Amino acid sequence: MLGPAIAWYLVVGSAIFAIGAAGVMLRRNPLIMLLSLELMLNGANLVLIAFARLHNSPGGQVFALAVMAVAAAEVVVGLGLVVAMARRKIEIDVDLLSRLRK
Amino acid sequence: MSVGNIIVWIVWIAAAAACIGSALAVVALRNALYSALALIGNLISLAVFYLLLSAEFVAAAQVLIYAGAVMVMFLFVIAYVGWDKDIAWTGGPRWQTLGSVVAAAALLCELVVVIVLGAANDLKRTDHVSANFGSASSVGRVFMSNHLLAFEVISIVLLVAAIGGVILGAQKQRRRSGGLR
Incomplete structure (x- = not known):
């Protein structure tokens, strides 16, 4: 068995997930909140691929690809919202986005 | 320990350090542009992990689609919105910052405890995987x-x-x- 055990991969994935969760809660810039969401999704992806290797079945990798597609969709909609905020001259700050209309 | 095992361990530790460090940089850096660049580094070091877990196709897709296409879109929007605008970390009171850090740390502790409990018995991977x-x-x-x-x-x-x-x-x-x- 080359390299560390699967559990170490899971620990790194969990750490990335927790850092991303902290970023979503800490930051007010919606762009950085979206980046932190990407971090959370990638932590989950790493765990999925580690489990695919553990069980020797490609189902986890298929799931990881699905998560990538969902992340791309989420980025499209989130960035669309940020562009709409910038176009309506709303300051890029989620605390000021308490209503969806100016 | 064979030479190959040592090399894999070295690559793993380097990738893990890059992963955690760039993830912290994404959250900690004030400038959204630098955060996005740190996330690209995070995605590439995750692709190294995927290669170590013999998921070659997902690693390639990660670099091409995620680090390539999605992050370029991010950088375009950051450039459009203006990356020089500094937004402070949190708007709320001090306990909000503290509370979110404590919540994230609790989440991490919980996950690590579950992994350690599971690692004792049923996290043994098979040594060999099929060639493809x-x-x-x-x-x-x-x-x-x-x-x-x-x-x-x-x-x-x-x-x-x-x-x-x-x-x-x-x-x-x-x-x-x-x-x-």
């Missing part, structure tokens, strides 16, 4: 047979997201009374 494990053909075969419905649903999700992006980004020329400008 993680190749495009094996992943594609499973995707197109067992998970065909998921594949179709993903295509619909992407279509809806594309339409939503167009609607959100479209510059409305005529004004309608009432609704969004």
Whole structure:
């Protein structure tokens, strides 16, 4: 068995997930909140691929690809919202986005 | 310990350090542009992990789609919005910052405890995987047979997201009374 055990991969994935969760809660810039969401999704992806290797079945990798597609969709909609905020001259700050209309 | 094992360990530790460090940088850096660049580093070091877990196709897709296409879109929007605008960390009171850090730390502790409890008995991986494990053909075969419905649903999700992006980004020329400008 080359390299560390699967559990170490899971620990790194969990750490990335927790850092991303902290970023979503800490930051007010919606762009950085979206980046932190990407971090959370990638932590989950790493765990999925580690489990695919553990069980020797490609189902986890298929799931990881699905998560990538969902992340791309989420980025499209989130960035669309940020562009709409910038176009309506709303300051890029989620605390000021308490209503969806100016 | 064989030479190959030592090399894999060194690569693993380097990738883990890059991963955690760049993840912290994404959250900690004030400038959104630098955060996005740190996330690109995070995605590439995750691709190293995927290669170590013999998921070659997902690693390639990660670098091409995620670190390439999605992050370029991010950088375009950051450049459009203006990356030099500094937004402070938190708006709320001090306990909010403290509370979110404590919540994230609790989440991490919980996950690590579960992993350690599980690692004792049923986290033993098989030493050998089949030669084409993680190749495009094996992943594609499973995707197109067992998970065909998921594949179709993903295509619909992407279509809806594309339409939503167009609607959100479209510059409305005529004004309608009432609704969004």
